[in-house]
Amino acid sequence: MHLGFGLAWIALLASLAPGDSGIGATGAQLFTMLMTACWLPSWALAAWQVRHRRWLSLIGSDLLGAGVLVLLAWTAYVPLFFFNVVWFLPVALLPRGVLSELLARRWLGPRS
Numbered sequence: 001m002h003l004g005f006g007l008a009w010i011a012l013l014a015s016l017a018p019g020d021s022g023i024g025a026t027g028a029q030l031f032t033m034l035m036t037a038c039w040l041p042s043w044a045l046a047a048w049q050v051r052h053r054r055w056l057s058l059i060g061s062d063l064l065g066a067g068v069l070v071l072l073a074w075t076a077y078v079p080l081f082f083f084n085v086v087w088f089l090p091v092a093l094l095p096r097g098v099l100s101e102l103l104a105r106r107w108l109g110p111r112s
């Protein structure tokens with residue numbers, strides 16, 4: 001659920017990207033960039049969060065994951081993507097672990 005939620009968020013962000021804006025990236029290019037640089041690295045975080053579903057662990061891991069992505073966005077990705085780095089921030093700041101847990105508890109009930 002965590003990975004699906006992140007994928008849907010990336011698709012929504014890519015659909016909102018204007019093709020003729022000053023950043024020069026189309027929606028498809030933005031989708032590819034966010035998939036490779038934001039979604040694929042979140043597999044490890046998602047795997048960890050599946051095993052550690054306590055609220056404190058989820059909040060802490062979401063904050064840590066967001067901090068790492070924001071740090072990468074402002075360091076390693078700036079020379080590669082220039083102004084497109086702003087699109088990394090909404091992906092990083094989405095608390096996917098907490099939201100996934102809320103949805104799972106609502107639809108599946110509390111775990112035993």
